[in-house]
Amino acid sequence: MSTRHLADLPSRIESDPFCAARRVDPYWEGMFATGSSDGWVSASQHRRAPASQMRWSGIPTRYVTGQEEALKEMRTNRHRPSILAALGAVSSWRTVTREQLACIAGSRVMGNTYPAALSAPFSAGLLAHGYVSAGMNRLAPASQRMSMWTVGDQIDAYAQYRKSLTFAEHIAITGGQDWNSEHRFDRHNVLTTELALRVAEFCDVATVLGEKQVSLASLLAASGLQAQQADLGRRADAGIVRRDGLVIALETTASVGEAFRRKMAKWVQILQRHPTYELPLVVLVVDVSTPSQATSAAAKNTANFEIQAAIREAVRDYPGTSLNRTASRLGMVSWADWFPGPHEVSSSFEELTASFLARGTDDGEEGWRPVRLLDENELHYREGSADAGETIAMNARILAGSPYWLRPGTVPRTDQYLLDQVDGNRIDALTDPSLPDRMTGPGFTQPVAGRKWRRLVSVAPTPEFLTDA
Known part of the structure; x- marks a missing residue:
């Protein structure tokens, strides 16, 4: 490699x-x-x-x-x-x-x-x-x-x-959600952000999503489904959206304990309950244990072993069906596998190659097999399409947290959404969407000279249905 x-x-x-x-x-x-x-x-x-x-x-x-x-x-x-x-x-x-x-x-x-x-x-x-x-x-x-x-x-x-x-x-x-503060694990958050930015910069993906946008409730809502009460707060650490709309949910971890094993079991239960046509999701565990552990053979083997053991146990308890094997939707990789040294990158990163259990495949019942997550033939998603990936990317373009080079392009009509909510079908919306300054440009930081008014809705001469009364 x-x-x-x-x-x-x-x-x-x-x-x-x-x-x-x-x-x-x-x-x-x-x-x-x-x-x-x-x-x-x-x-x-x-x-x-x-x-x-x-x-x-x-x-x-x-x-x-x-x-x-x-x-x-x-x-x-x-x-x-x-x-x-x-x-x-x-x-x-x-x-x-x-x-x-x-x-x-x-x-x-x-x-x-x-x-x-x-x-x-x-x-x-x-x-x-x-x-x-x-x-x-x-x-x-x-x-x-x-x-x-x-x-x-x-x-x-x-x-x-x-x-x-x-x-x-x-x-x-x-993104239409509450403003709240949950930054307890700074190393975890910074490494997750760094990984997503590197994927957005070097890999052929539709977009990347932050933790706030990768909630189970949001992903299921796209299929018209509701998350169970116990799963309403469940979300991944970040998301990578493939061109065909498949979401690769990142779960970064530096240690493996009982809480991690419960998390894996819960994710596998969700994957077993919802096939990809309901939940277009693959979960990838990223081992971000400290560099001192990564360079210590004993510690590295222990970390890998514990993550693999947790995945094996979860897949054994919730194997799914022949058409929806949970083993094919839960993989793992270590930071050092993709980035073996300071500012170094291995060839396996460009296609996001990770390890998945070989159980239920032609490779045998045990062991691990490499899977290129960005290869649509290797990790097949039957319901995927270019339109599905573009829809997610289009919605992500209006988010200020999206990397600036992913924001140019068609964006949703947020002004029309407001009119739809008040049943204003007979009011003409703006010709162009009302967006923050530089929303689709190279950043949000171009200064605004003087007063700049922002219109939400421009109403022409008073419509007849308002004057008839």
Whole structure:
């Protein structure tokens, strides 16, 4: 199996200082020693801190303003596209490094430690800022230390900010779901985001989706089905959408315990209950145990063994049917299999080759077989079509958390959706959809000069049905 540098792969990003080959490698360069980071600071904490401690946060004094003042500023058009990009990124991916945020938004400025555009959402409590405090990073000068963004601690502030957003902007940030904070495992989130960005940059996929968009309820709703009550909160860590509409749900894990085994058993139960024509889903477990474990033969074998054992046990208890074998819908791969060294990539990554149980196939009843997940002949999805993949990609284009190079193209008519909800069939919608600035361009960060009005619906002369009364 050949290995190349990320810079040698053909990239879908034309010009970006924060493409994968230039970003810090969060796995091999020791950004995280454990699953969580202790370097988070919110504006509310900064305001409460004594003056003698504020300087240790690293936050410039003028960066933090009052919450009401910040919300007032956010209701203007100043830095509006950049704010949408940042809020959409943390909403979809939970935790992003500043380099990942710059890559998603397509903006050099967002790669700065404290970009001016994010002062207002940080001060309002919608964003929290943190430094990676592990390894060599903690010894670097503050200006060069890797930092991260996530959802802030003032969840209620979004309800106030929401009043100043168009419907399209609200959907761009949240995807129509609640604004909430769940960033407990920073290493897990950053590695998941990094993997999705690398897939979006180098692989031939329709789109990638953050955790918020890969819920079981949403996937089943596309087939007109409802998730069971116990499964309403179930979601994968991220999703990769194939061109034919098949969703590869990523489950990243650094350790295997009883909770992980229960999770695998639950996923296999769901896969057995819903064939691909109801749930176009394949689950891929990605082993992201620390590099020290990956380079230790004993630890690596133990991690692989435990993941394989959990999958074997789940598939044994819920094998599915001859036309819907759960063994063919649950696979595994390790980070080191695809990325064997810092900024290195193996040939197996381009087609997303992973290991699946050979049970029930011509290869035999035991053992593991390699499967190229992006090969539609090797991992067949009978109900797939180019239209199915394009539909998901089209919906993802309006999300601010989607990588900027995946956003150009046809987008849904969000203005028409509002008219449909109020039975406004006799009102002409806008000729062009109402979208946030630069929604389909290279990013959300082009400044808006002066006042720019956003219309949701343009009504011509008063319709007769309104004047008849």
